[in-house]
Amino acid sequence: MTIGATLEFHGAAGEVTGSCTLLRTKKARILVDFGMFQGTPADEARNAVAPEIDFRSLDAVIVTHAHIDHCGRLAMLPELGFRGRIYCTTATHELLGRVLRSSARLQRARFYERADGSAPWARALMPGEEAGGPPEFPPAHRLFDTPEVRDTMDMIEGVPLDREVKIAPLVSLVFRNAGHIPGAASAELTVGAGADKKIVLFSGDLGPERSALLAPPHRPARADVVVVESTNGERRRDANLDPETTLAAIVADAARRKAKVIVPCFALGRAQLLVYRLARLHARGLMHGLNVYVDSPMAVHGIESLYRHPEYLAPELTAAVRSGGAPLWFPELHYVLSKRESMAIDRMVHGGIILAGSGFMDAGPVLRHLSESIDREDCVIVLSGYQPEGGFAWRIQRGADRAQFSGKTLPVRASSVRVEGLSGHADQDDLVKWFAGFGEKPGRVVINHGVDTARAALAARLKTELGIESTLPARAVPVEI
Numbered sequence: 501m502t503i504g505a506t507l508e509f510h511g512a513a514g515e516v517t518g519s520c521t522l523l524r525t526k527k528a529r530i531l532v533d534f535g536m537f538q539g540t541p542a543d544e545a546r547n548a549v550a551p552e553i554d555f556r557s558l559d560a561v562i563v564t565h566a567h568i569d570h571c572g573r574l575a576m577l578p579e580l581g582f583r584g585r586i587y588c589t590t591a592t593h594e595l596l597g598r599v600l601r602s603s604a605r606l607q608r609a610r611f612y613e614r615a616d617g618s619a620p621w622a623r624a625l626m627p628g629e630e631a632g633g634p635p636e637f638p639p640a641h642r643l644f645d646t647p648e649v650r651d652t653m654d655m656i657e658g659v660p661l662d663r664e665v666k667i668a669p670l671v672s673l674v675f676r677n678a679g680h681i682p683g684a685a686s687a688e689l690t691v692g693a694g695a696d697k698k699i700v701l702f703s704g705d706l707g708p709e710r711s712a713l714l715a716p717p718h719r720p721a722r723a724d725v726v727v728v729e730s731t732n733g734e735r736r737r738d739a740n741l742d743p744e745t746t747l748a749a750i751v752a753d754a755a756r757r758k759a760k761v762i763v764p765c766f767a768l769g770r771a772q773l774l775v776y777r778l779a780r781l782h783a784r785g786l787m788h789g790l791n792v793y794v795d796s797p798m799a800v801h802g803i804e805s806l807y808r809h810p811e812y813l814a815p816e817l818t819a820a821v822r823s824g825g826a827p828l829w830f831p832e833l834h835y836v837l838s839k840r841e842s843m844a845i846d847r848m849v850h851g852g853i854i855l856a857g858s859g860f861m862d863a864g865p866v867l868r869h870l871s872e873s874i875d876r877e878d879c880v881i882v883l884s885g886y887q888p889e890g891g892f893a894w895r896i897q898r899g900a901d902r903a904q905f906s907g908k909t910l911p912v913r914a915s916s917v918r919v920e921g922l923s924g925h926a927d928q929d930d931l932v933k934w935f936a937g938f939g940e941k942p943g944r945v946v947i948n949h950g951v952d953t954a955r956a957a958l959a960a961r962l963k964t965e966l967g968i969e970s971t972l973p974a975r976a977v978p979v980e981i
């Protein structure tokens with residue numbers, strides 16, 4: 501059975517970044533997500549090449565959430581000739597302006613720093629490895645700047661969860677909670693009219709079934725076509741893992757030694773989860789007075805978003821916020837909102853925890869905090885989640901003994917610890933359960949947003965356990981649905 505439409509994946513087909521999917525129906529053309537490619541310099545260079553899509557003829561663009569790999573290229577749309585509306589949830593709308601403006605600032609800074617040779621850089625060195633000069637920087641691309649961000653924001657329409665909105669001829673949209681980060685949603689599209697109506701569901705990034713902080717993903721009743729992510733499609737979480745136990749040990753040790761704990765983390769998702777876990781440690785009397793500094797205005801914005809939109813929180817926390825509670829607050833929590841404050845906490849001597857980006861330790865204030873303290877034994881680096889192979893964090897995790905920061909070489913005396921169980925993505929079991937929860941088996945499943953082994957592992961399990969056949973699309977090759 502087909503519904504007479506096609507899908508084209510212009511990114512995130514067999515990889516985990518650059519989400520960009522074109523849906524063509526008989527009457528409309530809709531783009532779902534327009535994200536950046538992230539990872540190696542070669543991946544980043546791909547961002548400057550617009551996909552072969554006639555942007556002028558698009559009826560609408562949908563954004564599932566405010567992570568850069570789903571929304572990072574939106575501000576290229578005015579330049580590419582798109583003049584329609586961009587739809588996202590109300591909460592995502594509030595986050596997007598800041599995400600896109602900071603992306604524009606970063607591009608501008610990189611552009612000039614690379615041109616005049618002052619680009620900051622950091623490298624971790626394995627034992628025996630020679631220190632070297634700055635890496636070869638590929639030319640920086642300026643994909644957009646602040647004026648384009650402003651034009652893009654003018655096109656955005658925020659829609660609350662579970663409210664139907666007509667977005668194109670014979671196409672309506674409902675956002676469903678995806679449980680991934682504040683504001684993240686699946687996009688449920690109803691295509692056609694009368695008895696011919698079909699549902700095409702784009703999962704976006706799905707959160708885990710059981711998150712300490714966020715609501716579980718919405719359980720759809722039915723869909724004719726499901727486009728699903730598979731970032732963790734080959735992973736299965738250890739149910740006995742409790743990140744709070746590891747964090748409690750790190751906090752106790754840091755308080756005893758008056759150590760500085762540096763936690764590289766991403767601003768949306770991971771940062772809120774960590775703050776909530778630390779708030780719980782406070783409630784259990786396990787913070788030992790240790791101060792926590794959130795050195796990321798974006799992460800603070802993400803925390804505030806959850807207070808404004810408590811529907812994204814786990815049910816018991818939604819109730820707490822609605823009755824005036826603040827589950828992501830504790831007396832030791834401090835927001836760092838300026839570079840001056842950020843530099844001041846480098847000089848702190850009494851111990852404390854600094855949450856700062858980026859999570860991959862490849863840019864951002866975390867590099868400055870590390871360059872101040874990585875050569876101290878009373879410094880602890882807390883790693884979590886996936887780290888790109890060969891990168892700074894990856895090497896630290898594998899015993900790098902020196903680190904270079906724009907020419908300054910320091911011995912690594914800081915210790916590093918991993919905290920598991922903080923993923924914002926559904927694992928394989930969660931994804932299978934999500935499909936098992938459909939009232940009716942979906943007519944068609946298309947797996948994108950995942951490396952090929954992850955897509956294949958998920959497809960195999962869906963087939964054996966639920967009898968669902970999946971399609972694994974290649975990039976830019978149309979899939980008839």
Ligand SMILES: [Zn+2]
Nearest residue numbers: 565567680705
């Ligand atoms: Zn995401």
